[in-house]
Amino acid sequence: MGEKMFNALFTGAVKGTYRASLGAAQNSGHPLRVVLRLGAPELVALPWEMLYDRETESYLCHELPLLRRVPAADYSYRPLAVEPPLRILGVVPAVRDLPALDTEAEKANLSTALAEPIAAGLIELRWVPNATWDGIQSALLDGPWHVVHFIGHGDYDVVRQEGLLALESATGRSSMVESSRLLQLLREAEPTPRLVVLNSCSSGESGKEDLFSxxxxxxxxxxxxAVAAMQFTVTDSAAIAFSRGFYGALAHGRDIDRAANSGRRSIMGLGTFEWVTPVLYVRGDATRLFNLGGATSGAGPIPPAPKSPPIGHEREEPRKLALYERALSSLGEKHYPTAISLLGEVLALDAEFRDAAALLAGARQSQEFVDIYYAARQAQNVGEWGAAAQGFKRIQDDPDFQDAGPRRESCERRQRLADLGKMMWQRAEMGDWRSVLALHRDLLALDPSATDPSGLVSRAHKEIIYAMARKAERSGRLTEAVGGYKEVVRIDPGFRDAMSRLRRYRPFAE
Structure with missing residues (x-):
């Protein structure tokens, strides 16, 4: 699906411009971001985060920040100066008429995900005691709040064409609040929170969208x-991983689109495809929401800080060592996205610190292999045998993927079986029934349990016997012809005109 979407989107001049821009970005060292401007609701509903580029054999959002831009010609903001911590207000409505939430578990999950930046004083997380309209309004007054993180249920009013969120009512039942009213509620905070996160929960209706778009x-x-939303229900582990990577990157000064990519990479470390779930909507052209540390700047990147005096360098040594040791631990646990992030921080402090550069290169290679492996597994699951075999072949010599070789062999065999089945159909359409049987013999040699695909083999036998009977009939060998028609009728009484010819010529053969 991702490849089909890519080919539909990147055609003609658009594809050429994309390739040229990608090359220019790589040469300049500046990141390229993919910005989607989607107007039609049927396009918004598509999972564009699955875009797959066959030429580079990669998902776009693995390599590039990808966001959905909402036009705002009248809007040009400066990043909000924030003296840490970044303050997050958590909202988890506990409503009794919708699929039940374990509110304490949901709170614990997010708190666990943010444990490190909270301990470091980079993030503060507070929860709304009562997620009613009045309760949230009261909590917003106790600001400032930089982020509002909602965990719960959403819906979509097709009549009003407006999204809905389920808050608590005074009676404990759901109170569906339209997005327009929710916006007014959020404006109670001063300043209005720059970021909202809408998180579907694993205890919701399994397999269905929570319609947050x-x-x-x-x-x-x-x-x-900006709003980060989940376009599908996610598992607890994926929600924790995304929050850890996403908020951790924000707390370290990353732009919002790069922070979303960090969240996706954290999910990739789990070995699932849930990294397609997060969707990022951004207003206008700017992607930097906050300037941490109190310094103001324009919408562009924060300028580099002046070099610290030697005493500052000495203070950095414990931080570098701590980051390095955490990276080693992550590498030992094969959590490559975390290791890559930590080693990047180490090298930002000291480009020659120990073997951090070599470890970073190795972690990136390992993560690339993980991505290749799970992309190959996905291709295998949907029957794309050639693509799966190609992926497994690239990593089969890595000891971390001992099943890659057997999987490659299995996929190559399945691809060969598929090719033989396709060739049988082609020969059948040409009327070359003897080749159909020969190809079926090859198919049985590969898979003795293979069935007769759509009855082609049975039909081939009937067609060949019938053709031989007709030939005998034309040559006057009526006894031989009748014998052939008898065999065809025994197999299939309704095949062509075999029955009528048998009745016609049987008296002459007796």
Whole structure:
């Protein structure tokens, strides 16, 4: 699906411009971001985060920041100066008429994900005691709040064409709040939170969308700088991983689109495809929401800080060592995205620190192999045998992927079986029934349990016997012809005109 979407989107001049821009970005060392401007609801609903580039054999959002931009011609903001911590207000409505939430578990999950930046004083997380309209309004007054993180249920009103969120009512039942009213509620905070995160929960209706896209786009159109939403229900482990990577990157000064990519990479470390779930909506052209440390700047990157005096360098040594040791631990646990992030921080402090550069290169290679492996597994699951075999072949010599070789062999065999089946159909359409049987013999040699695909083998036998009977008939060998028609009728009484010919010529053969 991802490859089909890519080919539909990147065609003609658009594809050429994309390739040229990608090359220019790589040469300059500056990141390229993919910005989607989607107007039609049927396009918004598609999982564009699955875009797959066959030429580079990679998903776009693995390599590049990908965001959905909501136009805002009248909106040009400066990043908000924030003296750490970054303050997050968590909202988990506990409503009794919708699929039940374990509110304490949901709170614990996010708190666990943010444990390190909270301990470091980079993030503060507070929870709304009562997630009613009045309860949230009261909590917003106790600001400032930089982020509002909602965990719960969403829906979409097809009549009003507006997203809905389920808050608590005074009676404990759900109170569905339209995105337009939610926006007014958020404006109770001063300043209005720059970021809203809408997180579907694993205890919701399994396998169904939580329909946050309508709410996310409406909030951004109404003035929220950015909204990160989950387009599908996610597992607890994926939600924790995304929050850890996403908020950790924000707390370290990353732009919002790069922070979303960090969240996706954290999910990749789990070995699941849930990295397609997070969707980022951004208002206008700027992607930097905060300037941490209190310094203001324009919408571009924060300028590099002046070099520290020697005493500052001495203070950095414990931090470098701590980051390095955490990276080693992550590498030992094969959590490559975390290791890559930590080693990047080490090298930003000291480009020659120990073997950090070599470890970073190795971690990136290992993560690339992980991505290749799971892309190959996905291709295998959907029957794309050639693509799966190619992926497994690239990593089969790595001891971490001992099943890659057997999987490659299995996929190559399945591809050969598929090719033989396709060739049998082609020969059948040409009327070359003897080749159909020969190809079937090759198929049985590969897989003795292979069945007769769509009855082609049975039909080939009937066609060959019938043709031989007709030939005997034309040559006057009526006894031989009748014997052939008898065999065809025994196999299939309704095949062609075998029955009528048998009745016609049987008296002459007796």
């Amino acid at each position: 309508g709410t996310a786009a409406a909030l951004v159109r109404g003035g929220i700088s």
